[in-house]
Amino acid sequence: MTSSINIHLTLQQPESHWGNSDISFHSDSAKIHLNGQDNLRQIQMAARKIRSQGINAVSLQGDSWDINNQWAFYQGFATAKSGFTVEWYGDDKIQKSLEHRRESASFARQLVNATPEELSPVALAEAAAEWLQSLAPNKITSTIIKGEALLEHQWVGIHGVGRGSERPPALLELDFNPSGKSDTPVEVALVGKGITFDSGGYSIKSSEGMLGMKADMGGAATVTGALGLAIKNGLNKRIKLFLCCAENLISGHAYKLGDVLTYKNGTTVEVVNTDAEGRLVLADGLQAASETGAPLIINAATLTGAAYNAVGTNYNAIFSPQTEMLDLAREKATAVAERVWPLPMDPWHKDMCPSPYADTANSRPVKGGGAGGASNAAAFLWRFVRDDAKWLHFDLAGAFSDNNSPLWAAGGTAHGVLTIAELIK
Structure with a gap:
């Protein structure tokens, strides 16, 4: 079973050795470094980059992940091919709402x-x-x-x-x-x-x-x-x-x-x-x-x-x-x-x-x-x-x-x- 990489959101800039990248990786986790201009767009683009690295399983972690941030990430991470998972962050109500979105959007996509x-x-x-x-x-x-x-x-x-x-x-x-x-x-x-x-x-x-x-x-x-x-x-x-x-x-x-x-x-x-x-x-x-x-x-x-x-x-x-x-x-x-x-x-x-x-x-x-x-x-x-x-x-x-x-x-x-x-x- 593939282990998940924990994904965090942060307003801090990445360390200098990551250059201009808005994503930094640390062992079994990654950070998306928000610039505050259009966070939803940046999150979705970051999710595409993470997925293109061959990463198929992620877990969203931290209080910065509100429902729309999580959905933007999912929209960028999802592909036509199956075999990927996104673990939501939040209480049961938030997770249920996101699952409803995922199930309905997945049916439309299929x-x-x-x-x-x-x-x-x-x-x-x-x-x-x-x-x-x-x-x-x-x-x-x-x-x-x-x-x-x-x-x-x-x-x-x-x-x-x-x-x-x-x-x-x-x-x-x-x-x-x-x-x-x-x-x-x-x-x-x-x-x-x-x-x-x-x-x-x-x-x-x-x-x-x-x-x-x-x-x-x-x-x-x-x-x-x-x-x-x-x-x-x-x-x-x-x-x-x-x-x-x-x-x-x-x-x-x-x-x-x-x-x-x-x-x-x-x-x-x-x-x-x-x-x-x-x-x-x-x-x-x-x-x-x-x-x-x-x-x-x-x-x-x-x-x-x-x-x-x-x-x-x-x-x-x-x-x-x-x-x-x-x-x-x-x-x-x-x-x-x-x-x-x-x-x-x-x-x-x-x-x-x-x-x-x-x-x-x-x-x-x-x-x-x-x-x-x-x-x-x-x-x-x-x-x-x-x-x-x-x-x-x-x-x-x-x-x-x-x-x-x-x-x-x-x-x-x-x-x-x-x-x-x-x-x-």
């Missing part, structure tokens, strides 16, 4: 890191439902609508995007209802993009651009992990979850450029880019969420490269028509040591993807959707949200890391799970 072969659209829906059911066996009911049955319910976006694959697309509808009463109002509806592999369709991606596209279901993983964490923490509100699951592949029956989709709410959409598929499936999920009557709708998606270019991988971009929702999201993210940043979304953004054949196009026929691509995509989604609902859209720029970085190991990060769990609560 989904994101799964191979596209093993995680089909239906498999994603089933895995999410089974895990949540295991947390609250008597409080959850779920239905999976798949394949041609989607058209019977008028979920044309999920069906259209997923029809090119031999493995059917699916919509998971899950109801967490702790009261058990059918007339209990739904307080929050969650929607997640579940594209289990994204080739780009006929607007095909490059090989390099396609390599990480098993992670295009990061939104589904994030909202599932968030609901699971909220349940673990004692959630007593009725919540509905909708996962929009499909593979975006090329075949003789795949959807094509120039197709026009007519959605359940009557909106018509011309497809000018088959690689702008996430918004097409989310449109169905947002309509389903709106039908619940929930006063708050939250969706999460690895939606646009434009958001990634705007905020990098250390933030998630957020959008909402309500300024108070943006403020609330920033407040909740800060409380759990995650990072979000609002990007603009005005009513005129709805008109930025015009079509001569339909109410709107799903993008603009230029590389990356052109200027303001993340805002235009968000406003496209806005068309499918109930007018009187509060709505928050997460464009998950930080949900996946293509390669090892100073902050993250390659793979799913679960960045966003904690923020959405707090918003649910």
Whole structure:
């Protein structure tokens, strides 16, 4: 059995022979020397350095390890490969809270890191439902609508995007209802993009651009992990979850450029880019969420490269028509040591993807959707949200890391799970 190295935090500078390093090692222990500028970021980066030394087991020691410091360390220490352990510091309450975070984030990571072969659209829906059911066996009911049955319910976006694959697309509808009463109002509806592999369709991606596209279901993983964490923490509100699951592949029956989709709410959409598929499936999920009557709708998606270019991988971009929702999201993210940043979304953004054949196009026929691509995509989604609902859209720029970085190991990060769990609560 591998023995643990004790990790301490200190404000003292390291001894001179450690040079400019912010980590010093002493026999069976190490110190992270904080500079006071951005402690959480420094701790996470230090954890990556320690892990890269081949150290697989650590024990966090000392009163400086508050809950967010410990979580920042864990986020840097965790990798896609198993075989590592972090022993928490603190009383039972703190350790239980951290274990809830770890279990929920690990589930989300495992989904994101799964191979596209093993995680089909239906498999994603089933895995999410089974895990949540295991947390609250008597409080959850779920239905999976798949394949041609989607058209019977008028979920044309999920069906259209997923029809090119031999493995059917699916919509998971899950109801967490702790009261058990059918007339209990739904307080929050969650929607997640579940594209289990994204080739780009006929607007095909490059090989390099396609390599990480098993992670295009990061939104589904994030909202599932968030609901699971909220349940673990004692959630007593009725919540509905909708996962929009499909593979975006090329075949003789795949959807094509120039197709026009007519959605359940009557909106018509011309497809000018088959690689702008996430918004097409989310449109169905947002309509389903709106039908619940929930006063708050939250969706999460690895939606646009434009958001990634705007905020990098250390933030998630957020959008909402309500300024108070943006403020609330920033407040909740800060409380759990995650990072979000609002990007603009005005009513005129709805008109930025015009079509001569339909109410709107799903993008603009230029590389990356052109200027303001993340805002235009968000406003496209806005068309499918109930007018009187509060709505928050997460464009998950930080949900996946293509390669090892100073902050993250390659793979799913679960960045966003904690923020959405707090918003649910």
